[in-house]
Amino acid sequence: MTRKTRRLWIVIACVACVGSAAALTLRAFSSNIVFFMAPSQVKANPPSPDRTIRLGGMVMAGSLHRINENGTPVNAFEVTDGQAAVEVHYTGILPDLFREGQSVVALGTVQKDGGFTASEVLAKHDETYMPKEVADELKRTGKWDPRFGKAPDASSWDTMTAKKAGG
Amino acid sequence: MIASDYFNGEPFAGTRLPRRHSAEVRVPVRPTPNLLHRYANPGQFLRLARALLPWLSSGAILFLTIGVIWGLFIAPADWQQGDTVRIMYVHVPMAWLASSCYLGLAVCAVLSLVWRHPLADLAAIEIGPVGACAAALCLITGSLWGEPMWGTWWVWDARLTSMLVLFFLYLGHIALIRAFDEPARGQRAAAILALAGVIDLPIIKFSVQWWNTLHQPDSITLTGAPTMSMMMLWPLLICTIGFTLGVAAVIFTRLSAAIHESRARQMMARSRLDRRDSQVA
Amino acid sequence: MMHLPNHWQYIAVSYALTLGCSLVLGVGAALRLRKSKARLAAVEGHARRRERSAS
Numbered sequence: 448m449t450r451k452t453r454r455l456w457i458v459i460a461c462v463a464c465v466g467s468a469a470a471l472t473l474r475a476f477s478s479n480i481v482f483f484m485a486p487s488q489v490k491a492n493p494p495s496p497d498r499t500i501r502l503g504g505m506v507m508a509g510s511l512h513r514i515n516e517n518g519t520p521v522n523a524f525e526v527t528d529g530q531a532a533v534e535v536h537y538t539g540i541l542p543d544l545f546r547e548g549q550s551v552v553a554l555g556t557v558q559k560d561g562g563f564t565a566s567e568v569l570a571k572h573d574e575t576y577m578p579k580e581v582a583d584e585l586k587r588t589g590k591w592d593p594r595f596g597k598a599p600d601a602s603s604w605d606t607m608t609a610k611k612a613g614g
Numbered sequence: 615m616i617a618s619d620y621f622n623g624e625p626f627a628g629t630r631l632p633r634r635h636s637a638e639v640r641v642p643v644r645p646t647p648n649l650l651h652r653y654a655n656p657g658q659f660l661r662l663a664r665a666l667l668p669w670l671s672s673g674a675i676l677f678l679t680i681g682v683i684w685g686l687f688i689a690p691a692d693w694q695q696g697d698t699v700r701i702m703y704v705h706v707p708m709a710w711l712a713s714s715c716y717l718g719l720a721v722c723a724v725l726s727l728v729w730r731h732p733l734a735d736l737a738a739i740e741i742g743p744v745g746a747c748a749a750a751l752c753l754i755t756g757s758l759w760g761e762p763m764w765g766t767w768w769v770w771d772a773r774l775t776s777m778l779v780l781f782f783l784y785l786g787h788i789a790l791i792r793a794f795d796e797p798a799r800g801q802r803a804a805a806i807l808a809l810a811g812v813i814d815l816p817i818i819k820f821s822v823q824w825w826n827t828l829h830q831p832d833s834i835t836l837t838g839a840p841t842m843s844m845m846m847l848w849p850l851l852i853c854t855i856g857f858t859l860g861v862a863a864v865i866f867t868r869l870s871a872a873i874h875e876s877r878a879r880q881m882m883a884r885s886r887l888d889r890r891d892s893q894v895a
Numbered sequence: 896m897m898h899l900p901n902h903w904q905y906i907a908v909s910y911a912l913t914l915g916c917s918l919v920l921g922v923g924a925a926l927r928l929r930k931s932k933a934r935l936a937a938v939e940g941h942a943r944r945r946e947r948s949a950s
Contacts, residue, residue, distance in 0.1 A: 542765030582693030874931035
């Protein structure tokens, strides 16, 4: 074995060692890297009221109630992951992207009654990028309601909007 | 040492194979250069860079002009993000370049550690700051996108944190490679850091699939169809090509300059030695 | 549908920073290449002259 080949093998061995060490560490810590908890997890084992957690999920359609209390908006809505729903209360201005059917991440505490009091609400948009005209057309023709789920496949947008324009 | 005579003007004529008619041409002292050495030899590289640079830079300007105008004024607004989605056309290329420059650093590290390639060390010195710029711009434009859309400048989710780690890896590499009086030691240490840091690249890439993050999953994947309108995909692609060509041009230019500087330094050092010798004599 | 305000400041700053940095990097690299070429030529010329005067 030449010196070069030996050096190559040493480098490969080092990379493999560091790589597997990192992979194992990440596996072990993966529960701590989770940015937010889902409503079903919160319902299954509710964290104590003094612990601040992040709750992530979709805003349930028709669950949003906004009232204005002395100039500050008070919002109540339900966050769901499809299996369970948690009622969230938040006082303050919601982000622009907030809407029913949108994914959100709320920072706050779980109350004794199972409700969630948020101190901060972040909107989490999905990976679908759709021109406004396409979205309007899909909504107008009733092919997609953003409040009830993900947008259809990007490859189908052309045919879905073209058919309507033709007929 | 091999490394030193690489950078002098004439001696790498010795790496060329003997011509047919001149039997007395000296056969290289070194074992026959393999493909790697032939193409990564500084003289060959300078010639390659001189030939490629006009194409790279004019291509970059052309693609970036088209891409930026398309992205800013022609591409449609997103149905929920509105015009703010246009930040994507600079944010995504910066993320891509930050990762690929780091991969470049890692390749240089292997070439340097295993084959002791002098050009690889020079390349690592020059790629580092460019990649760090891309990583910083990716973080800043991401922040400028997150504030109006998500409602926050920064969150410690896996995607954002791993990208920040990449930026710090770049800073560490830049500092380490210049930290020692003897350049070879710094280059060795930086190469090891670059290799160890490669583990961050798959973490960045897959963080949005492995963990719950605020950052959305990738819209463009190798396996699935893009979840993005073609009207937005085209300008994104053109901007990415433009920035990539631009960064390639910048790195080629910096590396050429570094080779020139190194040769000039070496000639200066030699003439200083000669002068001392003549004074002694 | 709610109306989204146009966050043009964020877009402008993003583009200005990215394109500005690219421009600075590109122009800086080009100037550095020119300077290093000139310097190498000067050093080489100096060495040749010395060699000629020595012989």
